[in-house]
Amino acid sequence: MMDIRFQTGGGSCWKADAALAFFFEGEGPEQAAPALEQAAPWLGIAPAWRDYRGKKGEVAVLYGPPAMELSRVAALGLGDRKKAGAEGGLTALRHAVGGALRLCREHGLESVAVDMPSVERIAPVYGLDAPRLAREISLAALLGLYRYERWLSGKDASPADPRWMAFLFREKHVDDAVQDAVRLAEAEAAGLYLARDLANGPANEVTPVFMASTAAELASRYAEYGMKCRVLGPKELEERNMGAFLAVARGAERDPRLVVLEYAPKGAEGRPVALVGKGITFDSGGISLKPAANMAEMKGDMSGAAAVMGTFEALGRLAPQWTPPCPVVGVMPCTENMPDGRATRPGDIVVAMSGRSIEIVNTDAEGRLVLADAMTYAQKTWNPGGMVDIATLTGACAVALGKGNAGLFTNDDSLAELLHAAGCGLGERNWRLPIWESSREILKSNVADMINSGAREGGALHAAFFLSCFVEEGMRWAHLDIAAADAGESPINAKGATGFGVRTLLDAVRSVEQWRLN
DSSP: OOEEEEEOSOGGGOOBSEEEEEEOTTOOHHHHOHHHHHHSTTGGGOGGGGTOOOOTTOEEEEEOOTTSSBOEEEEEEOOOHHHHTSTTHHHHHHHHHHHHHHHHHHTTOSEEEEEHHHHHHHGGGGTOOHHHHHHHHHHHHHHHTOOOOTTOOGGGOOOOOOSEEEEEOSSSSOOHHHHHHHHHHHHHHHHHHHHHHHHHSOTTTSOHHHHHHHHHHHHHHTGGGTEEEEEEOHHHHHHTTOHHHHHHHTTOSSOOEEEEEEEOOTTOOSSOEEEEEOEEEEEOOTTSOOOSTTGGGGGGTTHHHHHHHHHHHHHHHHTTTOOOSSOEEEEEEEEEEOOSTTSOOTTOEEEOTTSOEEEOSOTTOOHHHHHHHHHHHHHHHHOOSEEEEEEOOOHHHHHHHOTTOEEEEESOHHHHHHHHHHHHHTTOOEEEOOOOTTHHHHTOOSSSSEESOOOSTTHHHHHHHHHHTTSOTTOOEEEEEOTTTSEEEETTEEEEEOOTTHHHHHHHHHTHHHHHHO
16 A cells, blocks of 8 residues: 655655646636645646646646656646535545546656645635545545456556655644544555455455454454454354354355454443444345346445454554544354255244344345344343444345445434434445334234345335344444445446445544444
8 A cells, every 4th residue: 555654844845756736727826736836836837737727527747847856746626616615526536636646656656745735725615624634635545546456467457556645744844633634544545445355355265264364364463452353153153043144154155254353452441332244245145046137246245344344454553543432343244145955945934143033035135134143242242332233235225325325224313413424524425214113014924023024115224124123222223234335436446346334434433432422
């Protein structure tokens, strides 16, 4: 991952292969980047200015004398200044930065720079302070460079990334707030990289055992800060009466694993926060077999678990400088959902760890089954102060909200407000949907306590209600349905997994005192 550095002392000390400059429509260097123009006095007379307008998405590379310390400037158009702060404006900025870093990579540049005076100038347009905008710029740069090339031969690999990006300061010292914000962005990027790698990986490699070994390796790297891993196999799952989880795993040749990460550094006190992520490493639908079209995408049905894993990677990266106010637990039920002769059949009845009996009417409604037992396990084992689950759960949520957006369901208004604000502000947009008591009748079974799948209409709502039945009285809980948001393509996301949820979950952990005390 590209290194992020800081340069101080003003223009005479600044040096990079290229600098990024931000322009609203109609602006020139003297208005948009006066500090940069002083460091690169050729900027105002560069011939490319004759055709540059600063429109949203417009990029121009301006060239000066090669002997100068700053001889290239990438001008990034942000559009109409009055409209830039509206919805989507910050996304446009992120995309501009990510696209610019890809362009630098294509040109074979080793270093990139961003002058902080420009960041300070444009930050109020987006309703942010300079450190927060520096965080977004840093993360966008790192995400723009992400690529999954695990299986590419050398000849098809992309050019090398720039080695470093620097924030340029006029002063002789680095603002501590900016430095902390950039380090947070680096931690977020590391978590997103891991989540994307896991969800992009093929199911013949990213198996339940692979998820377990990845978690164990992660915990060992951050063991000195209080992180540890435990893994439960089939025998332990049976001993704990996890009948719903085991019902999904019955048709798979690969054994299931319940993967648990615990992070309890010194200073983190009280009841933990539990993060539960769906980890279906491949979902064929089981006996209720999915159509062949696009089934290859079902390798990403463990994106919820990947997001939880990525959150712990970010927490580990932050460990030297920040401690969460309470312990954090991550629970990831990992299995394949396959249709062999042992597979659970529609009409079978299983008993979940909570003691509830479930008639399985659709084996492709498997995510809620593994989550039900994982949530029960988290509550019985740790009695957490709050719990958030995240899952690629329903196609119905994708139909309702469209691609790139998550459904948010919760029994707590303050938690809803926090998760909605965090997600929308961090580029992981979500929208609150209701949990209605009327779903109880729809999920009623004639032969068991409930069925696992209701009517097609309102499918995401019924799934959320199903999960709510496994939330203990008084437990603050939220469910994020990310079925429409776990894959995409943009200047900050190479085609494939997005890592959606890492930023939102990390923010929830960082804000836990606020939402648990409200």
